[in-house]
Amino acid sequence: MLAYIVRRLLYAIPILIGVNLITFALFFVVNTPDDMARMQLGVKRVTPEAIEKWKVERGYDKPLFVNAAAGGLDTVTDTIFFEKSARMFVGDFGRAEDGRDIAREISARMVPSLAIALPTFILGLFVTITFALTLAFFRATAFDFWGVVLCVAAMSISGLFYIIGGQYLIAKIWRLVPISGFGDGLDAWRFLILPVVIGVVSGIGSSTRWYRTIFLEEVSKDYVRTARAKGLPETIVFFRHILRNALIPILTGVVVVIPLLFMGSLLTESFFGIPGLGSYTIDAINAQDFAVVRSMVFIGSVLYIIGLILTDISYTLVDPRIRFS
């Protein structure tokens, strides 16, 4: 088991290097630092001196890969690639446009992001599994039919509508909770309710339909027929046998998104003014802060790869037939 995990971790390294090279190519080769400087400083009244100063301040004035002028080890290390890309591997993300340390900013913003994403994830999973199980229990009835119709309609609605409509109805008309904002400590719960509820509701359509097919696949298996044949009541067949077996593909399927919960949700956080990583990313995109976007790309991929490894491990844990190979 340990050897397997170590092997999987080693396999992640070339992937991370690939991600790093792609982002590096996107941010420094497709567009030169000169272009970025012009963008940041405004296209008008930009002098070559100002561009040069901007590049020196951020360390973008160095060569891309090989610094021939510097001797010895500095040939490789005193370059943009090493300073800006390779250093991400040790958690050094440099500074944002406003001069703040990106790594510190990220660790501070993780908590609000998680405060929204984790309850949304757990509650959403519970609600959709319950709903899907009910639909599967009443399969091939009018209830099932209209439930599926509802799911298709729900997944055809834009995610923006759920947020805008929910904010308008619950916060503005009914005045149940604040429209947006975030508080410190325990006081934050008033701000959390609305985004969590909207997050759960907007996810119902597609996941319920997906889980329902998983349940229905399980229903037609042989062991279910055996369970019925030996006279078990339908409720026991469902909750003791089908639910447990169907939970395996459902849970192993969602493991991959768990690490990504740290990233927060772009839309929810920007609409509700939550100071998490999602709104950090959106602000960076709007301000064209390349350093922050680059860091977020890197962190996102690291989290996704962790998710992949966790998925593999969870598969082997729940299904003994899969060997560690």
Next chain:
Amino acid sequence: MSGFQVVVLWSDVLVWLLVLAGIGVGVLIAKSPPLLAAWRRVGANRVGMASATLLLAFIVIGLLDSLHYRVALDGKPGVKTQYAIEVLSVLDALVTPLRTQNEKTYSAPFATHLYAKESIERPGLGTVREYPRLKFGASHLADTATLADDVAATALRTGALALFAWLALAAVVAFRCGGWRAVWRGDTVFAWNAVLATLAAILLVLVPLFALAGDYHVFGTDKVGQDVLYQILKSVRTALIIGLVTTLVMLPMAVLLGIVAGYFRGWIDDVIQYLYTVLNSIPGVLLIAAAVLMMQVVIDTHPEWFATAAERADLRLLALCFILGITSWTGLCRLLRGETLKLRELEYIQAAQAFGVSSWRIILRHILPNLMHIVIIALVMDFSGLVLAEAVLSYVGIGVDPTMTSFGTMINNARMELGREPVVWWSLAAAFAAMFLLVLAANLFADAVRDAFDPRAA
């Protein structure tokens, strides 16, 4: 009548290429009995055909909006003609009143007066603050109290016209398919009853709507006084292009790499798997954001490439499609790789190999046709997701060009309107409703296609 200059945008080329490709695929399908049988099953599916009719209506709007031209400006004779900077489409020409009848600012659907008060000179009363009459909305009415009567009369008159047109169409269908009863009860091979019912709904809504749109702002006007219905019509093309051209970009990559990886295995498989794991591990939104930011820098530093603003917006739209394609081919590729791995072990492939048939010929003749159902299902399933994604991306600021009308930019411009007093709900509601209809139709059609093509579902 002044002359005009045909403008061919890159996206127009792709749209019409797609239409040609669609016709080509249709001919191919007609020659292949298994595919024809599957499409017949789609044709017999009532929900599928109803949604296909609705989709077709959207596509017609999109196609009309994909023929562009520039009007010649009135110049002195002998001087080289100059063309207007504005690029128009055939759709613009058809709905000219909607495009040109702009108010000053917001006005509600069917409103007679503006949303905001203004100071108006009244003879005898001096200056008063009141809601001014709209310049175009309901301007033909002398007395605004007769508005409801006028709307009802126009709607009834044109609705009856639409009903007659529909009856004529239905009569043709009934005549060819064995009588009214057979069509009504669904005894026809093709689900004509669903198509006709949807058509009736579309005609009965659209014909009165457009008849009224000449005199009223049926969906109201937005902040700068532009008609919301016009914006909705223009958004359709953007949504369709995002949904269709993107799949055109991702399809060759996904199919080629997926099959090659599964068929040749070994180091080729390793390389391709590495490639899609790397691309997959970058969060989609961030990769798109990074690529769009970079593209924006390229576009901004080369203003000389574009003759008009429309061309610039068009290139950005295509670039967005390209980026979305790059980020979304991995799922289909993995699916096709897995399926090819299974197929290559089957006896008929091994027999072909034993006969010495070349690998590429085996892939083309034996593997690709057996993967077609997966490709078709993936194509229609992706469409709705892409339309929804466009709205989100445009909201985040990494979608289409802000000057290009799309559901995303409409929502983005209108997002603060619910905070106004009184509430300005119409542009948001119209954008969401139109998007909902398009995506719902696409989802239902995708379900019908999947049911017909997926061998496991049968």
